[in-house]
Amino acid sequence: MLELTDAQIGTWVASFILPLFRVTAVLMTMPVIGTSLVSARIRLYLAVAITVVIVPGLPDMPEVHALDLSALLLIAEQIIIGALLGMSLQLFFQIFVIAGQIVAIQMGMAFASMVDPANGVNVAVVSQFLSMLATLLFLGINGHLVVFEVLTESFATLPVGGGLLIDHFWDLAGRLSWVLGAALLLVLPAITALLVVNIAFGVMTRAAPQLNIFSIGFPLTLVLGLGIFWVTLADILPHYQALASEALQWMRELARAR
Template sequence: MPLLELSDAQIGGWVSTFLLPLFRIASLLMTMPVIGTQLVPLRVRLYLALAVSVVLVPSLPPMPAVDALSLQTWLLIAQEVLIGVMMGFTLQLFFHAFVIGGQILSTQMGLGFASMVDPTNGVSVPVIGQFFTVLVTLLFLAMNGHLVVFEVLAESFTSLPVGESLVSQHYWAIATRLGWVMGASLLLVLPAITALLVINLAFGVMTRAAPQLNIFSIGFPLTLLLGLGIVWIGTADILSQYQVFATEALQFMRELVRAS
């Protein structure tokens, strides 16, 4: 019985048809929030990347023919990994806007010392920041944000095909968004910070008017209590802010993989 003989062209065709899209898909799933966190085992993420690749590959445009062991193939793999990581890092910036906002608010209201371990990243964050992280994760899943990410991923193989060179704007586009994260974080907690600033100014005036009062003994717990009340009231408006930030982040991710 003759053995199955495969030529270099057939092996290279299989590699370019399935493995090159797999690297982009797997890189996105390894770095994006929710799925790419420590809560999801690495093996599960890999199986999910394989499943998405099997479903997505038949509908993708033709892949370039490459030699499986050539330097060009390794460069294409590195480029696909870079594209997937850039898309995932864009979503990480969106999530961290809420985390940084929670950290700023915690420091302002005196809860900066109260921290807990974030199971998604394995680092300690203030409790308000962790609360915002859980809240934005639930909103992201409830409003089908993960499905939009998969849609953008499928469109990226048409707008930025495998093998097309990345222009300089793709390398520096994320760097221009780092300032957007801080601006979004401040905008998210600006009403609460303003209210707490007014409260601290009132305590300062009371201290100057009546120095004999021990204002620190009542100022700290009262600021903490009022800060929690402000956070509770502010959660009523977080959905509208989430929609604005999520729309901008997903639109930026779509523009990131658009060739020009």
């Protein structure tokens, strides 16, 4: 008769449950898969499938007692690590949302907003367009596969029970300035061109005060803004590749991966 001890059962359960929590946390917080467009049930099924595939190649897991406080601490540790990895990519996608909002304000389309189905908040139409473009490009360069690779390597570089490092949180907070700077650099040509247009309208108002600048300037700024935005899209791919490479590399550094 086969007899199993509590330690053996705890080890077998921990070898699957603890990685499952980290994988689930990543899938629940990362872009594309972690949005509300994908139901939570599908994300959970995908997390279980990924965990089943990667568990045989993972390092040995610590022994876990189901009713012990240490088990809850280990679970919380995996959730925090997975959430940090997912949020690091969320910051990358927010670059395009902020960039679209800046351009929309400059061209007078800030009032044209719609509900973002991924996040459930109102964003400018330009921001939604850039967000959809960033999502398609991210899938086109197989960025999601890189995320799964880093996630698998994180179990060796950030082992279960190894504890959390405070610099993980400082790194995530320090990236906020990088997001704002990258968004400004992304739309700097469009902002500069629209600034020249607004200055030209200001000169026209001073030269001909009787000219109703509001009835002429608003539609003209809108049309010129759309044209300038369309022209600047031709050079967005090199910027996207550089930002995506930097974001994925930072995710590797956050996970201490190679």
